[in-house]
């Protein structure tokens with residue numbers, strides 16, 4: 476599997492949503508991480524052939540997807556951000572409906588739906604209307620429809636929005652089990668959604684790809700730049716103006732702060748191990 480993105484840019488009137496993106500995805504889970512407005516949905520929609528880039532090219536296993544979109548679509552599963560289910564249908568009816576839209580023959584679809592209902596733990600409720608499902612159950616139905624054609628490329632756009640912490644954990648586990656022999660691209664602005672499951676992280680900010688590497692490598696990049704110290708309110712006010720403060724907690728001894736900086740923010744500051752949260756802040760807050 477090989478998805479090659481070459482010099483892809485996207486402009487909406489005078490708004491630049493993507494700037495010259497160059498990257499190659501192979502297999503595993505790619506975490507597309509960036510704040511709101513970074514361009515994640517735009518990039519995913521272009522990869523899913525739902526939109527065209529203003530310039531640049533995308534190849535799926537060597538084929539230009541703009542010229543032959545069907546090649547990619549046949550192997551694509553897509554769970555968009557604003558995925559709507561039909562509340563009056565039950566899970567089986569909904570999946571049969573989606574299978575017919577996707578052109579999956581009904582005999583094959585029925586077998587596949589039965590497998591997906593079991594695999595996605597929907598058996599107990601599959602005959603009840605989807606309108607009464609929890610957020611996590613609806614997302615599992617969303618993933619089921621994306622998996623109807625057993626896709627090699629699975630794209631999920633901000634899938635954990637609206638899920639409670641337990642549902643988030645279960646959803647992450649589900650994606651990990653699906654990653655075998657597939658390329659999964661998952662977008663999020665929540666670091667914890669991907670830090671434990673992403674094979675590679677693509678950091679997107681203001682339409683630019685700032686970094687693309689393994690989570691551990693990203694963390695190594697800012698190792699030695701994260702500091703912790705306890706300061707007074709006055710010191711805190713001064714430090715906050717000058718440095719990137721990633722955390723501040725009131726303690727009985729003063730304010731405990733975590734700072735990302737090349738230099739120690741105060742003489743008592745001690746170096747601490749960097750986290751992916753620190754990396755995210757470092758890349759998306761500092762002017763590059």
Ligand SMILES: Nc1ncnc2c1ncn2[C@@H]1O[C@H](COP(=O)(O)OP(=O)(O)OP(=O)(O)O)[C@@H](O)[C@H]1O
Pocket residue numbers: 487490491492509510511512513514515516517518633
């Ligand atoms: N159809 C459109 N017309 C004009 N501008 C758009 C359109 N779609 C997206 N944009 C703009 O392009 C930029 C990137 O948007 P995009 O939705 O791709 O970001 P995102 O990272 O997915 O953020 P979010 O999580 O908020 O959806 C934003 O500034 C957005 O306002």
